[in-house]
Amino acid sequence: MTDAPILEVRDLAKTYGARLGCADISFDLWPGEVLAVVGESGSGKTTLLNCLSTRLAADGGSIVYAMRDGSRRDLATMPEAERRFLMRTDWGFVHQNPADGLRMGVSAGANVGERLMAIGDRHYGRIRGTALDWLSRVEIAADRIDDGPRAFSGGMRQRLQIARNLVTAPRLVFMDEPTGGLDVSVQARLLDLMRGLVRDLGLSVIIVTHDLAVARLLSHRIMVMKDGRVIEEGLTDRVLDDPRQPYTQLLVSSIPQA
Numbered sequence: 001m002t003d004a005p006i007l008e009v010r011d012l013a014k015t016y017g018a019r020l021g022c023a024d025i026s027f028d029l030w031p032g033e034v035l036a037v038v039g040e041s042g043s044g045k046t047t048l049l050n051c052l053s054t055r056l057a058a059d060g061g062s063i064v065y066a067m068r069d070g071s072r073r074d075l076a077t078m079p080e081a082e083r084r085f086l087m088r089t090d091w092g093f094v095h096q097n098p099a100d101g102l103r104m105g106v107s108a109g110a111n112v113g114e115r116l117m118a119i120g121d122r123h124y125g126r127i128r129g130t131a132l133d134w135l136s137r138v139e140i141a142a143d144r145i146d147d148g149p150r151a152f153s154g155g156m157r158q159r160l161q162i163a164r165n166l167v168t169a170p171r172l173v174f175m176d177e178p179t180g181g182l183d184v185s186v187q188a189r190l191l192d193l194m195r196g197l198v199r200d201l202g203l204s205v206i207i208v209t210h211d212l213a214v215a216r217l218l219s220h221r222i223m224v225m226k227d228g229r230v231i232e233e234g235l236t237d238r239v240l241d242d243p244r245q246p247y248t249q250l251l252v253s254s255i256p257q258a
């Protein structure tokens, strides 16, 4: 842990014409911290995640990112090429639908190795070795390395997407409903795996989910969104065990208690 946030977000806002995407978003994310953004469908979670990861241009506010060299940079004014480099190296983005984050037409090994090549690794044997190592870390058998994602189950595809993202040792990972659309038993295994990796690698994570059980298991802190704004935030246990806002109370009461 360092004593400075990895991300400082102030007054971030995004509208789509007359419709509000998100507004008045301010928070700090600390190294090694997992922040869950929760809320119902349409509350602005995905808009916020896409603005933070610069996949979408915000209308206002600032996002300051702590670079590896310690310098602090405003992402809105960072040149496109530099942002793209960050996305390939320092950041990961795990999509709900693995097909959005994988190259479906190439092998599992190539999906992982490609990210290494993008940061300049050219040694075939080493790339394949690292890809094998990562497949095993996400519990994909070594003999599947030459199979394409199309031959994988939904859970395997999602694990492959995670390996592809983590192989470059990113510092910040964005996740958009990473367990959405999977069977409950597959979700449980994936969550367990993600929790271990996040902890072992000391990743900073912003995870969007409408599933409070996912937030409970993975996150240190929760931001609750409603109608594009953050209406409550705090440590995960506090928010889930002692929600202050009526809307959060409603969300919490609607999930079965473990």
Ligand SMILES: Nc1ncnc2c1ncn2[C@@H]1O[C@H](COP(=O)(O)OP(=O)(O)OP(=O)(O)O)[C@@H](O)[C@H]1O
Pocket: 016, 019, 020, 021, 022, 039, 040, 041, 042, 043, 044, 045, 046, 047, 048, 210
């Ligand atoms: N491309 C777009 N054009 C117009 N309006 C949009 C667009 N994307 C999102 N919105 C609107 O912005 C608001 C926030 O949507 P957003 O997708 O961020 O919510 P969400 O909480 O991620 O929902 P979900 O869980 O269903 O993905 C909604 O009112 C939505 O209709």
